[in-house]
Amino acid sequence: MKIAVSGASGLIGGALLPALRADGHEVMTLVRRTPRTADEHRWDPQHRRIDPSLLADVDAVVNLGGTPIRPRPFTAGYKERLVCSRLDATTTISEALAAAAAADPGRPRVLLSASAVGYYGDTGSRTVTEKDRAGSDFLAQLCLQWEAATAPAEAAGVRVVHLRTGLVLDRGAMLVRVLGLVFRLGLGGRMGSGRQYWPWISLDDQIGAMRHLLTADVSGPVNLTGPAPVTNAEFTREFARQLHRPAVLPVPAFAINLALGEFGRSSVTAGQRAMPVRLEESGYRFTHPDLPSALRAATARRR
Template sequence: MKIAVTGASGLIGQALVPALRTDGHEVIRLVRRTPRTADEHRWDPQHRRIDPVLLQDVDAVVNLAGTPIRPRPFTAGYKRDLVTSRIDSTATVSEGLAAAVAADPSRPRVLLSASAVGYYGDTGDRVVEEDAGPGEDFLARLCVQWEQATRPAADAGVRVATLRTGLVIDRDAMLVRILGTVFRLGLGGRMGSGRQYWPWIGLADEVGAIRFLLTAGDVSGPVNLTGPAPVPNSEFVRDLAAAVSRPAVLPVPAVALRLALGEFGRSSVLAGQRAVPARLQAAGYRFTHATLPSALREALGRG
């Protein structure tokens, strides 16, 4: 396949591109800056511009573009960046694929477009599959808009899957870097009540699931990219502490997280989703890391 990837410089993209090439695919990377290599091609999602020729012979687009969600307060400007970077990028590739279909309707095409388990809002301890409705907080509303931006491609007949990803576990993931440092200093512990579920996925399975979905022709719509066993925050931090051989004895009060992180703290730290990969497993995907300790050992067990 010929595959275009947006957001190729991010954590997932940097692991995905070489994996796709190892699989034998031709990969082009869409970049907003001046291209530096032959496989890079410029696009302008901010102004929703992409060369119409660029996607004409592309079989698939993996859309990972968007301003990273960081552990910081959601200011008005930051919220605007989070929304526009995702909507503009997704709408641009969706409209580009729709134009490619109009030029050559005979070629099957697929769009795998990033989303997040934040779509569901705070779901408590209820098990959440892909047919669950959206939440009402900022991140949930963002995910709804993000997924709706794929509509031009779907309406044109492109197979579209929206990737509702959980917390990615990897040595270089922001969550693992921050919490790993805190726990190595012996300062870690549960956050708030610790009962909120944190859905996670190892980077190897995030990449593996994307590779799998590229050719899973009967899978479209939302797909939870999470490990099969989401855990409460108290168990997450216990397993993380064990992975770095440190204790988890200093809980962080909910009030401190709300004061320090505002809406982000309420919706992304103190809330959670017990999201499971129902559609992915039903399609036949097998996880490399089916448990959180396995994923953490892979991410943190080396040095």
């Protein structure tokens, strides 16, 4: 397949590109800066500009673009960047794919477009699947708009998959780096009540699932989360066990919310007990089906 990838400079994109090339695919990346290699092609999602010829003969697009969501307060300016970067990138790609499909309607095309399990909002201990509705907080409504921006491609007959990704576990992930430092100093513990579910997935399975979904007969939302969800208390206990450190210093919810504001309330002390129903029904088999194996891989030291 010929595959275009946007947002390839992040954790997921950095692992996806070599995996796709190893599978024998022809891969091109969309970049906002001056291209450095023949595989890179410039576009301007902020102004919704892209050379129409770039996607004319692609079989698939993996859309990972968007300002990273960091553990920091959601100021008005930061919220605007989070929303605009996602909607601009997704709309630009979706409209370009729709034009390509109109010019060559016989070619099957697929768009794998990033989203997040934050789509569901805080769901407590209730199990959620792809059939559940969007939540009402900022991140949930952001995901709702983000997914809706693929409408032009869907209307043109492109198979669209919304990748509702959980917390990606890898030694390079910010979550693992930050928690690793805290726990190695002996300062780790549950966050808030610890009863909130943290929907995790290993980077190996994030990439494996995306490779699978390029050709699987699936469209619409797909939860990219591990099949054995755990609470924050269980997550932090296992994290400590992998590092041979204690997990005895809980961080109270009020401190998290005071420091991080809306981000803390929606992404740290809240959570989703999300299940990867559609992914498993499509035949995907996890490399890391449980948290211990995923964290073992994510915390292993480089040799």
